[in-house]
Amino acid sequence: METLVEVLEKQSELNEAVQPRLISISIAGKRYAVPEGLTILKALEYAGYRLVRGVGCRGGFCGACATVYRVADDYRLKIGLACQTMIEENMYLTQIPFYPAQKATYDLRALRPAGDVFIRFYPEILRCLQCNTCRKVCPQDLDVMRYIAAAQRGEVDRVADLSFDCLQCGLCASRCPAEIAHYHVAQLGRRLYGRYRQPLAAHLSRRLAEITEGQFDDELSRLQRMSRQELESLYAQREIEPEETTPAKKDED
Amino acid sequence: MPYPECMHASLLAVEATRARRLKETMPRMSLAAKQQVLESFHPDYRAESFRPLAVGPNRGDRVPHELADLLEARSRIDPAMFDVTRIDYDTDVLILGGGGAGTAAALTAAEQGVRVLLATKLRWGDSNTIMAQGGIQAADKENDSPAQHYLDLVGGGGFVNIPELARALVTDAPAIIRWLEELGVMFDKEPDGTMRTVHGGGTSRRRMHSCRDYTGMEIMRVLRDEARNRGIQVLEFSPAVELLLDESGQCAGAILCDLETEEFFVVRARSTIIATGGMGRLHVQGFPTTNHYGATADGIVLAYRAGARLVFMDTVQYHPTGVAYPEQILGQLVTEKVRGLGAQLLNVEGEQFVNELETRDLVSAAIIRECTQRNRGVVTPTGMLGVWLDTPMIDIKRGPGTTARALPAMVRQYKRYGIDITSEPILVYPTQHYQNGGILINERAETSIPGLYVAGEASGGVHGRNRLMGNSLLDILVFGRRAGQTAARAALQTRLGALTLRHVEQYHHALAATGSLNGLIAPMILPDYTSPASKIRRQGGIPIG
Numbered sequence: 001m002e003t004l005v006e007v008l009e010k011q012s013e014l015n016e017a018v019q020p021r022l023i024s025i026s027i028a029g030k031r032y033a034v035p036e037g038l039t040i041l042k043a044l045e046y047a048g049y050r051l052v053r054g055v056g057c058r059g060g061f062c063g064a065c066a067t068v069y070r071v072a073d074d075y076r077l078k079i080g081l082a083c084q085t086m087i088e089e090n091m092y093l094t095q096i097p098f099y100p101a102q103k104a105t106y107d108l109r110a111l112r113p114a115g116d117v118f119i120r121f122y123p124e125i126l127r128c129l130q131c132n133t134c135r136k137v138c139p140q141d142l143d144v145m146r147y148i149a150a151a152q153r154g155e156v157d158r159v160a161d162l163s164f165d166c167l168q169c170g171l172c173a174s175r176c177p178a179e180i181a182h183y184h185v186a187q188l189g190r191r192l193y194g195r196y197r198q199p200l201a202a203h204l205s206r207r208l209a210e211i212t213e214g215q216f217d218d219e220l221s222r223l224q225r226m227s228r229q230e231l232e233s234l235y236a237q238r239e240i241e242p243e244e245t246t247p248a249k250k251d252e253d
Numbered sequence: 254m255p256y257p258e259c260m261h262a263s264l265l266a267v268e269a270t271r272a273r274r275l276k277e278t279m280p281r282m283s284l285a286a287k288q289q290v291l292e293s294f295h296p297d298y299r300a301e302s303f304r305p306l307a308v309g310p311n312r313g314d315r316v317p318h319e320l321a322d323l324l325e326a327r328s329r330i331d332p333a334m335f336d337v338t339r340i341d342y343d344t345d346v347l348i349l350g351g352g353g354a355g356t357a358a359a360l361t362a363a364e365q366g367v368r369v370l371l372a373t374k375l376r377w378g379d380s381n382t383i384m385a386q387g388g389i390q391a392a393d394k395e396n397d398s399p400a401q402h403y404l405d406l407v408g409g410g411g412f413v414n415i416p417e418l419a420r421a422l423v424t425d426a427p428a429i430i431r432w433l434e435e436l437g438v439m440f441d442k443e444p445d446g447t448m449r450t451v452h453g454g455g456t457s458r459r460r461m462h463s464c465r466d467y468t469g470m471e472i473m474r475v476l477r478d479e480a481r482n483r484g485i486q487v488l489e490f491s492p493a494v495e496l497l498l499d500e501s502g503q504c505a506g507a508i509l510c511d512l513e514t515e516e517f518f519v520v521r522a523r524s525t526i527i528a529t530g531g532m533g534r535l536h537v538q539g540f541p542t543t544n545h546y547g548a549t550a551d552g553i554v555l556a557y558r559a560g561a562r563l564v565f566m567d568t569v570q571y572h573p574t575g576v577a578y579p580e581q582i583l584g585q586l587v588t589e590k591v592r593g594l595g596a597q598l599l600n601v602e603g604e605q606f607v608n609e610l611e612t613r614d615l616v617s618a619a620i621i622r623e624c625t626q627r628n629r630g631v632v633t634p635t636g637m638l639g640v641w642l643d644t645p646m647i648d649i650k651r652g653p654g655t656t657a658r659a660l661p662a663m664v665r666q667y668k669r670y671g672i673d674i675t676s677e678p679i680l681v682y683p684t685q686h687y688q689n690g691g692i693l694i695n696e697r698a699e700t701s702i703p704g705l706y707v708a709g710e711a712s713g714g715v716h717g718r719n720r721l722m723g724n725s726l727l728d729i730l731v732f733g734r735r736a737g738q739t740a741a742r743a744a745l746q747t748r749l750g751a752l753t754l755r756h757v758e759q760y761h762h763a764l765a766a767t768g769s770l771n772g773l774i775a776p777m778i779l780p781d782y783t784s785p786a787s788k789i790r791r792q793g794g795i796p797i798g
Contacts, residue, residue, distance in 0.1 A: 039581050048787035052490065052512050052779065056379040057545045059585045060666055061386075061470055064379055084669055086581065105482045108437055140665070160439060164465065165661055168474060187478050191437030194475070199446030200434055207393040207427045219400040220424065223407075224416040232284060235408035238457040241396065243595065243610075244651075 026092045040067055040082035040093060053097030060084045063169030066139065069093045079137045079171050099170045101181035104188070113196040118151035118159070122185050125151050127178035134172040134182055140165045144172050144182050151185050157197055159189030255671035256578075257634050260680075266603030267641050267678050274597060275649065279608040287615050294618040294625070297568050297718075302538050307769035308760070309557055310701075316566040319535040323554050325764055326773035329494045330508060330517070332754035332761070337497060337508075340521045340752075344370040344486075345744040346737070347506055347522030349493045349552065352380025353469070354709030354729035354736075355528035356476040359485050361737025362526075367744050369485055370520065372509050374492035374529075374547045374778065378477045381530055381545050381710065382729060385469030386588035386662060387453065388461035389730075390723035391426035394450065397458040399423040406724060409455040409612045410689075410717020413565075418715035421696040422724065425731040430462060432730075438475050439464055441659075451593040453722035454573075455612040461723045466588055466660045469726055491518070492551060492778050495757060496525065496559045496705070499750040504559065504704035506752070510778070523747040524704055524740035527552040528733065531688035531710035534780045537569050540685040541584025551776035552711040556692045558760045561700045564713040565690025570720055573598075573616035575684025577639030579670045584684040587663065589613070589722040591642060594659060595650040599641040599678070600629035606640075614719040617683040624682070631680055639680035648675055687725065689716050698736035704747060708736040 020035035025043060032047040041058065044051060056064025065082035072090035082095060104121035111117055118125060125148055134144035143162055150158035163186030172182040210216070223231070256264060282290070292298050303315040306324060316324070346362040348355045351373025359371045371377070392402040402423040407414045430448075434440065441449040441463050450459045464471035480487075490512040497519070499505040506522040529552030533544025542548070557563060574587040592598075592609040598616070600606050600623050607619035620640050624630030630638040647656045656675045657664055667674045691713030698706045709729040716724060764770035781788070 037580065042581075042782070045782040046784045046787070048783050048790070050779070050781060050783055051546075052375075055546050056375060057381075057384045059384050059543065059582075061384045061467070061662070062376075062379050062545075064376055084582075084666070103478075103481055105484070107482065108479075164439065164471075165467065165665075167470070187474060190439055190471075191475060191478065194437035194439040195435065196437075198434075198439065198442050199444075200431070201393065201440075201442065201446045201448050203395060203447060204391075204393045204427055204431055204434075206395075208431060211399065211424060211427060216399045216424070219398070220403060220420050223400055223403050224420055228412045231404070231407060231412050235404055235412075236284060238404065238408075241452070241458050243452060244459065 023087065023089045025087055025090070028094055034087065036087070038087055040080065040085050040087055041065055043087045044082065054082065054095035058083045061167065063167030066096045066169035066171045067093065068096060079139055081139045081169070096171065096174055099174045101170060101173045101184060103181065103184045106188070108191055108195055111192060113156040113192040115154045117154060117192065118185060118188065121188060122180070124178060124180050125185060128152070128180060129178055131177060133175045133177070137171045137175050139169060139171065140167060142166060147186060147189070148180065148182055151189060156189050156192045159186060160193035160197070163189060255677070259634060260631060263601045263603070263631050263641070264678070266601070267599055267643060270603040271643070271646070271649070274605065277605065279605045281608045281611060282615065290618045290622060291614060294621045295614055296538050296540070296571060299538065303567055307767045308763040310560060310562040311566070314566065317535070317537045317569065319537050320532060320550060320553070320566065322771060322773055323550060323775040323777060324557055325769045325771050326775035327761060327770065328558070328757050329510070329774055330754065330757065332757040335754060337519055337752040337754060339519060341518040342370055342520040344368045344520065344522045346370070346524045346526065346740045347372065347520050348526045348528060349507060350528035350530060350709070351377040351487065351489070352528065352530055352709065352729065353382030353473055353476065353726065354733040355526070356473070356480055357730050357733030358526050358528055358708055358737035358740070360476065360480055360483065361734045362741040363483055363485055365738065365741035367741045370488070370522070371485060372488040372491045372493060372520070374551070375490060377487050377489055378473050379545060379547065380473065381533070381548060382469045382726070383473045384543065384545060384586060385726050386466040386586065387590035387593065388451070388463035388468050388723045389430070389726040390453065390456070390460050390721070391430045391462060391727065392423060392458065392460050393427045393430060393448065394458065394460065397460055399426070401458055402426065402460065405456050406721060407717065409721040410719055412717070414717035415714035417696040418694070421735065422715050422727060422731050425734070426727055429727060429730045429734070433472060433475070436475050436479055438472055441465065451590065452610055453589055453593055454610050454616060455721045461590070461593060463590065466590060466662045472726060492776070493555060494776060495754065496555045497521070497752045497754065498559060498756050499752055501750055502703070503747070503749070504702050505749045519752070521749065521752060523744035523749060524706065526706045526708060526736045526740050527556055527692065527711050528708045528736070529711050533685050537685055540571065540683070541575060542685040543572055543575060543584065543586035544685070546779065549777040549780060551778065552707070553692060554776045556700065556705065556707065559702055559705065559756050561702050561705060562693045563690065564693045565718055566713070568689040568718045569685060570613055570687035570689050571617040571683040572686035573613055573620055573683050574642055574681040576679070577637050577682040578633045578680040580635055581670065582666065583637070586684070586686070587642060587679065587681055591644060591647070591660065591663070594647045594655065596642050596644045596646050599643055601631045602629060603641070612719055612721065620683055633680065637682065639682040641678040642681045643678045644674040645676055645678065687720055689713070689718055689720055694732070696735070697739045698732050699739060704743065706736040706740045708732040
């Protein structure tokens with residue numbers, strides 16, 4: 001039988017045997033030849049960049065590697081997350097490692113989830129020109145302009161739902177002619193929704209009361225003192241709650 | 254079809270077995286059978302991948318070579334030259350790390366009315382927390398209890414979890430969920446507020462709470478927003494490179510490095526919390542990793558040099574389902590929620606080979622067995638091996654639209670490569686995911702060094718030798734809160750003497766005396782992924798700065 005390391009070694013030999021084609025890209029104005037099939041992030045590293053800014057989770061979740069680029073003979077600016085976007089021949093790359101944006105500070109406990117709450121903290125949303133650039137640059141394909149419109153009307157639910165997948169990369173703010181920091185507006189909307197529009201879980205309140213009353217203390221102390229054998233036998237006898245297979249209820253729109 | 258031709262026959266086999274598999278569940282393994290598979294196929298059991306530490310409190314304990322290399326390296330600071338009397342920042346509580354554990358600690362410490370300074374290596378929030386998709390466990394449903402959670406936790410951990418830590422985790426869990434609700438975290442709920450919960454690997458109750466498949470990101474961005482509202486002071490791009498002790502041996506702060514100016518700054522602190530996360534980016538045994546760019550075990554290195562004890566550092570969690578195809582996202586995480594929702598694991602013939610909801614260590618070992626000993630893996634054009642994770646089963650079992658609603662991040666990720674996970678399965682292989690062990694703490698997040706506290710993945714003991722899904726987001730918040738509380742209270746009573754780096758000097762001497770001092774410098778701070786050609790061209794010069 002092959003060990004795992006042997007399998008991995010064989011794979012890396014195979015990888016080396018396949019010589020990838022080199023393509024030409026431009027990073028911040030300088031030319032580099034890099035193997036095709038890389039993401040922008042890996043291409044930057046291949047070219048010798050040891051990244052400090054403009055890199056984060058490398059998995060499309062943190063928004064640190066927001067990138068602006070264009071390709072030869074095309075005036076249009078394109079955007080993407082460097083860790084998720086593939087390089088193309090004659091790509092002209094740059095990263096946006098930091099872009100300033102003002103965040104309002106507030107005490108969530110003192111707010112109401114309606115009316116002019118968004119306008120109060122972010123009056124600049126009324127300056128929206130409806131150019132839709134925010135939507136076009138969003139690497140998550142969110143309908144940014146639509147949630148800003150909802151924020152103008154105080155529609156917390158809509159702001160929260162439409163902005164949920166926001167990574168706060170800031171590309172929207174970087175391109176907005178009205179100087180709106182959309183992603184901060186969205187954050188306020190989601191917190192208002194989570195705090196005020198979704199009811200607290202009643203089963204959780206009951207459990208918290210039981211814990212305060214010390215209802216599980218004896219059982220936990222018993223478990224803590226058990227020998228390994230006793231725990232093993234208890235574990236082996238666990239009844240496993242069946243998986244839920246009925247389709248979950250549809251979300252309210 | 255987005256998959257290359259060499260994989261088509263196997264894809265057809267997957268489709269052909271679906272109707273039958275809808276009715277079939279793989280039986281779970283007995284503890285004895287499980288142990289046998291782990292010992293034969295889990296990477297933790299490959300003796301040649303470990304070596305005993307030469308110095309320090311864990312001398313003689315085996316750890317992965319990649320970590321031993323860092324623990325036998327020299328400091329970035331020359332303790333004989335460095336002036337620790339020039340104090341740049343003075344604070345009550347210093348928190349190292351700006352992920353979920355650090356930010357929860359900062360909020361909690363600030364509630365106590367003390368001065369808080371949070372320093373983090375990259376941007377605030379860039380962390381493994383933000384990448385945790387699947388969910389957070391808490392026993393808050395009627396058919397569940399903290400005791401049931403405890404049993405799942407220690408069973409999953411190999412029955413070696415530290416009981417006090419395990420108890421703290423399960424008992425605090427419901428209060429953590431309530432804290433998050435009140436901060437405005439958008440959990441997946443029914444209209445009446447009931448949590449929509451699912452299973453994770455190794456759970457006996459459906460207690461996984463989620464925020465679609467952005468659970469960690471949603472929690473992180475809310476905590477960070479709240480900390481910004483409270484005006485907590487934060488230094489970004491400022492990793493710690495060494496801890497400072499005072500003459501009496503208590504922890505008294507840290508030396509930070511500004512990554513842009515490459516200047517060192519001295520922070521004096523009455524309490525110091527390490528919340529720097531794990532070691533995924535060390536690529537133990539050559540595995541790819543799901544981890545954040547900054548997961549380089551910095552906190553472990555610092556604490557160990559200062560004399561803190563480590564536990565379970567010989568065990569690493571390999572997430573069973575890392576991406577095996579396409580190549581561009583190799584090793585990235587496919588959340589366990591996918592299996593929680595009903596997707597099955599299949600070999601090249603489209604057959605199940607393990608119950609997909611067994612614990613992570615066992616599922617990983619079973620996949621490795623299927624691909625190596627049994628030779629029933631799927632081979633990709635670049636020679637990677639993998640098994641199928643049959644995602645279309647989710648909508649088949651739970652109704653059309655479930656996948657799109659429950660896994661938007663994943664649908665988006667695969668769409669970028671032309672794969673529609675609602676109609677096509679995906680190829681997976683284990684990937685390095687989590688540091689099961691870490692710096693030993695007690696239930697108050699205290700270490701063996703006075704004034705030094707640890708929370709989150711950098712700490713060890715609560716998960717034993719294998720962590721369950723959903724217990725990590727819980728861990729960072731439970732022990733982040735506990736560390737913040739303990740550190741703030743202690744700070745009010747602490748008096749510090751003169752700062753010193755004598756522990757670093759002594760550590761260097763011990764390494765030299767045992768002949769184990771290598772040519773490396775630690776902590777690593779950031780991994781180097783530049784091409785081999787680029788590395789060669791950089792050699793021979795002195796780094797700028």
